[in-house]
Amino acid sequence: MNISTLTDVRLELIAAARYFYQQGWMVGTAGNLSIRLSDGSFWITASGKSKGELVIDDFVRVYPDGRVEQPTEDSKPSAETAIHQVIYNLFPEAISCYHVHSVEANLVSRFVNGDALPLPPLEMLKGLGVWEEKPDCVMPIFANHLQVQQIATEIKTRFSNTPPQLPALLIRDHGVTVWAASSTAARNYIELVEYIFRYMVAARRVFGEV
Numbered sequence: 001m002n003i004s005t006l007t008d009v010r011l012e013l014i015a016a017a018r019y020f021y022q023q024g025w026m027v028g029t030a031g032n033l034s035i036r037l038s039d040g041s042f043w044i045t046a047s048g049k050s051k052g053e054l055v056i057d058d059f060v061r062v063y064p065d066g067r068v069e070q071p072t073e074d075s076k077p078s079a080e081t082a083i084h085q086v087i088y089n090l091f092p093e094a095i096s097c098y099h100v101h102s103v104e105a106n107l108v109s110r111f112v113n114g115d116a117l118p119l120p121p122l123e124m125l126k127g128l129g130v131w132e133e134k135p136d137c138v139m140p141i142f143a144n145h146l147q148v149q150q151i152a153t154e155i156k157t158r159f160s161n162t163p164p165q166l167p168a169l170l171i172r173d174h175g176v177t178v179w180a181a182s183s184t185a186a187r188n189y190i191e192l193v194e195y196i197f198r199y200m201v202a203a204r205r206v207f208g209e210v
């Protein structure tokens with residue numbers, strides 16, 4: 001057994017949340033992070049915690065049968081747990097699911113009225129698994145329903161019929177969610193999609209609508 005096997009994976013989520021908070025992507029209590037374990041359960045941030053200063057007891061463990069293990073009675077699973085559950089069910093290779101709120105994600109989600117955001121053919125897309133010359137990629141956009149379960153159901157229905165080109169989705173006027181085969185990859189994916197959104201906002205300023 002090496003030393004990394006002994007590390008509590010919640011520490012990775014704490015470090016990632018602190019970093020995202022510093023970038024302005026998890027301001028206040030915004031966003032939620034999760035990591036799946038080998039038994040199929042996952043740790044997810046408890047609802048309403050300040051994401052810049054999480055501690056080890058600010059997580060809840062959710063089991064595949066829906067059972068929830070809370071460190072304290074007032075720790076409730078993230079309000080957006082249903083989205084993490086649907087992502088883990090749809091994508092068996094997913095080990096981490098990260099959701100953040102940035103200003104740029106919200107701006108680009110209004111660049112189109114439809115349910116798909118065309119992405120510029122940037123080299124950065126390779127980091128998200130798109131190895132094509134001049135890739136023609138879109139990021140799926142979902143409506144931000146008050147009932148999170150409705151968002152989760154729409155993700156399930158759409159992705160069951162049409163798998164996304166990228167491991168990422170946008171919820172309009174809300175934020176972005178990514179999933180990956182490791183927590184390190186999920187962190188990179190958040191950085192990559194946020195770079196692409198920043199580029200899109202800057203490009204609109206420089207070139208106008210393209």
Ligand SMILES: CSCCC(=O)C(=O)COP(=O)(O)O
Pocket residue numbers: 028029030031032045046047048049077078079080099
């Ligand atoms: C001020 S954030 C509003 C709720 C939300 O969108 C979010 O990501 C955080 O919810 P949680 O229950 O995970 O704290």
Ligand SMILES: [Zn+2]
Pocket residue numbers: 030031032080099101174175
């Ligand atoms: Zn959110």
